[in-house]
Amino acid sequence: xxxxxxxxxxxxxxxRAVALPSDDLPPEVELPAFEPELARPSLEGLPExxxxxxxxxxxxxxxxxxxIATNFYPLGSCTMKYNPIVNEWAARLTGHQNVHPMWPDQxxxxxxxxMFELEQMLAEVSGMDAVxxxxxxxxxxxxxxxxxxxxxxxxxxxxxxxVLIPASAHGTNPASSVLCGYRCVEVPVGxxxxxxxxxxxxxxxxxxxxxxxxxxxxxxxxxxxxxxxxDAVHARGGLVYIDGANxxxxxxxxxxxxxxxxxxxxxxxxxxxxxxxxxGPGAGPVCVKKNLAxxxxxxxxxxxxxxxxxxxDAPLSIGRVRTFxxxxxxxxxxxxxMLGLGGDGIARMTERAVLNANYxxxxxxxLLTLAQTAPCMHECVFTDQGLADTGxxxxxxxxRLLDFGFHAPTIYFPLVVSGAMMIEPxxxxxxxxLDAFAGAIARIVAEARKDPELLKTAPHTTRVRRLDETxxxxxxxxxxxxxxxxxxxxxxxLELKEPDPEPALDRS
Amino acid sequence: xxxxxxxEADVQAMLAEIGIARVADLFAHLPEDVRLGRALDIAxxxxxxxxRARVAALASRNRAEVLSFVGAGAYAHYIPSAVDxxxxxxxxxxxxxxxxxxxxxxxxxxxxxxxxxxxxxLGTDLANASMYxxxxxxxxxxxxxxxxxxxxxxxxxxxRVLVARSLHPSVRDTIKTYVASMDDVTIAEVGFDGxxxxxxxxVAGNGDAxxxxxxxxxxxxxxxxxxxxxxxxxxxxxxxxxxxxxxxxLEPLALGLLTAPGxxxxxxxxxxxxxxxxxxxxxxxGVGLFGTRESFLRAMPGRVVGETVDGDGRxxxxxxxxxxEQHIRRDKATSNICTNHSLCALAFTVCVSxxxxxxxxxxxxxxxxxTRYAALQLAATGLSERFSGPTFNECVLRxxxxxxxxxxxxxxxxxxxxxxxxxxxxxxxxxxxxVTDVHRRGDxxxxxxxxxxxxxx
Numbered sequence: 001x002x003x004x005x006x007x008x009x010x011x012x013x014x015x016r017a018v019a020l021p022s023d024d025l026p027p028e029v030e031l032p033a034f035e036p037e038l039a040r041p042s043l044e045g046l047p048e049x050x051x052x053x054x055x056x057x058x059x060x061x062x063x064x065x066x067x068i069a070t071n072f073y074p075l076g077s078c079t080m081k082y083n084p085i086v087n088e089w090a091a092r093l094t095g096h097q098n099v100h101p102m103w104p105d106q107x108x109x110x111x112x113x114x115m116f117e118l119e120q121m122l123a124e125v126s127g128m129d130a131v132x133x134x135x136x137x138x139x140x141x142x143x144x145x146x147x148x149x150x151x152x153x154x155x156x157x158x159x160x161x162x163v164l165i166p167a168s169a170h171g172t173n174p175a176s177s178v179l180c181g182y183r184c185v186e187v188p189v190g191x192x193x194x195x196x197x198x199x200x201x202x203x204x205x206x207x208x209x210x211x212x213x214x215x216x217x218x219x220x221x222x223x224x225x226x227x228x229x230x231d232a233v234h235a236r237g238g239l240v241y242i243d244g245a246n247x248x249x250x251x252x253x254x255x256x257x258x259x260x261x262x263x264x265x266x267x268x269x270x271x272x273x274x275x276x277x278x279x280g281p282g283a284g285p286v287c288v289k290k291n292l293a294x295x296x297x298x299x300x301x302x303x304x305x306x307x308x309x310x311x312x313d314a315p316l317s318i319g320r321v322r323t324f325x326x327x328x329x330x331x332x333x334x335x336x337x338m339l340g341l342g343g344d345g346i347a348r349m350t351e352r353a354v355l356n357a358n359y360x361x362x363x364x365x366x367l368l369t370l371a372q373t374a375p376c377m378h379e380c381v382f383t384d385q386g387l388a389d390t391g392x393x394x395x396x397x398x399x400r401l402l403d404f405g406f407h408a409p410t411i412y413f414p415l416v417v418s419g420a421m422m423i424e425p426x427x428x429x430x431x432x433x434l435d436a437f438a439g440a441i442a443r444i445v446a447e448a449r450k451d452p453e454l455l456k457t458a459p460h461t462t463r464v465r466r467l468d469e470t471x472x473x474x475x476x477x478x479x480x481x482x483x484x485x486x487x488x489x490x491x492x493x494l495e496l497k498e499p500d501p502e503p504a505l506d507r508s
Numbered sequence: 509x510x511x512x513x514x515x516e517a518d519v520q521a522m523l524a525e526i527g528i529a530r531v532a533d534l535f536a537h538l539p540e541d542v543r544l545g546r547a548l549d550i551a552x553x554x555x556x557x558x559x560r561a562r563v564a565a566l567a568s569r570n571r572a573e574v575l576s577f578v579g580a581g582a583y584a585h586y587i588p589s590a591v592d593x594x595x596x597x598x599x600x601x602x603x604x605x606x607x608x609x610x611x612x613x614x615x616x617x618x619x620x621x622x623x624x625x626x627x628x629x630l631g632t633d634l635a636n637a638s639m640y641x642x643x644x645x646x647x648x649x650x651x652x653x654x655x656x657x658x659x660x661x662x663x664x665x666x667x668r669v670l671v672a673r674s675l676h677p678s679v680r681d682t683i684k685t686y687v688a689s690m691d692d693v694t695i696a697e698v699g700f701d702g703x704x705x706x707x708x709x710x711v712a713g714n715g716d717a718x719x720x721x722x723x724x725x726x727x728x729x730x731x732x733x734x735x736x737x738x739x740x741x742x743x744x745x746x747x748x749x750x751x752x753x754x755x756x757x758l759e760p761l762a763l764g765l766l767t768a769p770g771x772x773x774x775x776x777x778x779x780x781x782x783x784x785x786x787x788x789x790x791x792x793x794g795v796g797l798f799g800t801r802e803s804f805l806r807a808m809p810g811r812v813v814g815e816t817v818d819g820d821g822r823x824x825x826x827x828x829x830x831x832x833e834q835h836i837r838r839d840k841a842t843s844n845i846c847t848n849h850s851l852c853a854l855a856f857t858v859c860v861s862x863x864x865x866x867x868x869x870x871x872x873x874x875x876x877x878x879t880r881y882a883a884l885q886l887a888a889t890g891l892s893e894r895f896s897g898p899t900f901n902e903c904v905l906r907x908x909x910x911x912x913x914x915x916x917x918x919x920x921x922x923x924x925x926x927x928x929x930x931x932x933x934x935x936x937x938x939x940x941x942x943v944t945d946v947h948r949r950g951d952x953x954x955x956x957x958x959x960x961x962x963x964x965x
Contacts (some may be wrong), residue, residue, distance in 0.1 A: 340509045
């Protein structure tokens with residue numbers, strides 16, 4: 001495969017790609033006078049290229065990626081479904097792109113109506129009362145949600161101290177809770193992969209501000225005790241946070257708001273199909289029950305007799321979490337998706353996501369070891385236990401899958417499963433694709449018995465082979481520099497006690 | 509329209525393989541009392557033409573055609589055609605976080621290039637793979653400064669945060685929200701003087717008089733009024749007190765003309781990248797820029813991409829230093845941030861690559877001069893500059909009857925800047941005007957003549 005140098009290693013000094021807007025000012029209009037120190041002496045180091053060089057560079061880079069558009073991407077918990085092209089068209093309409101966030105409301109009624117209607121659709125799907133579209137991502141949604149939990153308890157005279165989080169949770173759950181001043185108490189996961197009411201009750205006291213539950217959980221299992229857990233937490237004055245990362249399994253079947261949730265976030269880039277973008281931008285709306293509505297972040301979208309307006313008039317609000325109102329471009333895409341699917345299509349989306357997951361689970365059962373045998377929802381988790389005698393590990397299976405043109409599952413997550421492979425096919429994939437994936441796994445399992453070295457040295461067909469991630473962490477090179485620098489250890493002011501990272505620990 | 513490929517025969521065959529009779533049986537293990545038991549109350553789905561008609565009708569209710577002179581953190585600039593063509597490629601747009609580096613080298617190399625360009629523009633040793641936006645990047649910078657000040661890699665304790673009143677109001681509000689749950693952290697506001705710059709003598713708050721308790725000073729560069737702060741003086745002031753300097757640049761194009769904040773003493777330089785390559789899009793998504801010193805690397809929030817080699821010794825890139833991050837460290841992470849704004853960072857990188865150093869400098873100069881031209885034209889209508897400090901592409905103008913004239917112009921399809929009374933009661937008679945390369949000279953002349961006419965009635 002061809003090599004493509006860095007932007008900074010191609011081009012030539014003085015070369016320019018674009019002609020700038022013309023200077024139509026009278027020549028006597030001068031630059032403002034800065035202190036000499038404030039006038040930039042140089043922009044040295046920035047690339048100097050022709051348009052073709054830029055186009056070829058980034059087109060080549062794009063071809064080194066796996067993506068939903070090019071490959072089956074069964075990354076568990078990430079909901080890598082098809083991202084419809086019409087949503088991209090919608091986000092690029094002049095009436096959406098060229099709208100300024102600080103314009104008066106009378107010029108932005110379309111945007112406000114879109115946000116209002118999207119809030120209503122999300123409230124209906126989740127069974128909640130009020131919605132904020134502001135958070136930029138799921139993690140920022142969690143931060144907003146837990147901040148509201150804290151504001152609610154403070155309003156009642158005591159912020160409380162802890163948040164209960166199951167061991168199977170995403171890492172963002174504890175990190176977000178700590179950011180809001182809470183200590184996390186881990187609830188163990190039962191032998192059946194579920195969170196049990198008895199384990200919650202054993203840790204429940206008047207210091208518990210909330211329980212944070214992902215449902216379905218990261219094993220792809222529906223938390224059967226959810227209603228009882230919610231009742232128990234409520235009885236002690238605590239609140240229930242549902243992490244809606246896996247909402248794709250629930251739409252039209254059950255609603256978190258009907259089974260005890262006080263607050264939940266939804267990842268629009270998962271369930272509602274906005275493209276993941278290689279790691280964002282996403283959007284993480286937060287839905288709440290009436291009891292938490294006064295604490296929602298600002299601004300809020302309000303419907304009045306004179307149309308829609310943005311309001312910051314909310315004295316109990318947790319405040320603002322970003323410069324403007326939300327990742328509007330992503331909201332347009334999610335709105336277009338939901339409107340296109342409609343209530344019937346949204347329900348069918350969930351049915352077929354669960355159908356595909358259970359079908360693939362059945363196809364893979366004879367080949368790999370299931371972490372849990374109970375029926376799954378939108379994803380299923382396998383382990384590498386059955387391959388122990390071959391020395392082949394989950395990492396090797398994942399890397400070998402790349403050679404067959406399939407993206408790897410999420411691996412080594414959830415942490416409660418040793419050597420986990422978390423597989424989420426989504427509703428977008430055809431039976432033939434699922435069969436082909438199962439076929440690849442069958443071949444890999446056979447290879448593990450016959451030629452394990454082939455797997456341990458995989459991938460063999462990709463742009464690069466396995467990368468030395470330890471070296472990347474030990475001697476961080478985080479940017480290009482003009483001359484080859486003498487390799488030195490960075491001066492580390494705040495050396496963490498923990499060792500450098502283990503090889504990539506995948507999760508999403 | 510639901511984008512699922514299943515034929516009825518597929519569904520039946522798959523159910524048979526699973527060993528159940530009906531689709532509903534997939535959910536048979538859910539307790540009876542958690543089921544919705546009715547259809548969702550959302551209108552039925554639409555065909556693509558009907559969907560496009562609905563969405564286009566809604567978009568047309570936004571008055572995108574008005575002549576706008578509003579900046580205030582979101583900037584309309586010329587965006588070369590190649591930016592969207594490249595950044596919208598499905599191979600970039602529909603990839604996930606590059607957890608499998610062997611099949612994500614495109615995204616990873618582009619982020620490494622983004623980190624390099626961002627470090628050059630900010631003048632910092634290094635930059636991360638991007639944050640959500642300018643305000644959340646500023647809030648994360650404050651949390652990082654508090655951690656550094658208290659000598660702890662995480663769960664910082666105590667300290668005073670000085671925030672310039674001339675910093676964007678939304679950025680100040682966001683910082684407040686992020687630190688509100690921290691005990692012993694206070695925020696004090698520092699006022700501005702007649703030049704529109706930070707008045708360092710005006711350090712409010714009840715902290716230690718020596719200033720030794722100040723964890724960081726946060727200023728805009730340029731600030732909300734479009735004024736270029738005297739960064740060397742502020743840096744010296746902060747250094748004397750052992751405080752870190754955090755700069756916030758919401759208009760990245762300004763860095764084509766202004767000395768990089770990192771070169772003038774900023775310890776953490778953050779910003780918003782939207783102005784280079786991204787449309788305003790009603791305020792999002794943008795891309796948070798975050799740069800700092802190498803010695804602070806392990807206290808930095810957010811993802812980073814590093815260079816390494818593969819098994820054959822070839823150069824390659826991967827996510828690195830993840831022991832700072834939530835997916836490894838959980839409750840002990842430097843931040844809860846999980847994603848970056850990768851696709852927006854890509855658009856920013858493509859845009860800067862197309863402009864190059866010469867284009868960036870010339871475009872920045874054009875912006876600064878257009879703003880000067882507008883200030884001169886408007887001076888003839890009775891609007892005078894409120895502050896004496898040097899501006900980039902925004903300036904504050906005051907005059908008689910500002911709110912009423914501004915209203916009249918909105919009705920005539922011109923948004924003559926942002927009236928400031930709502931954000932600064934002391935600037936009730938002023939507005940913040942932004943002029944960029946999207947404004948032709950005729951647009952500016954029209955603004956001046958309409959403003960004059962609006963006062964005549």
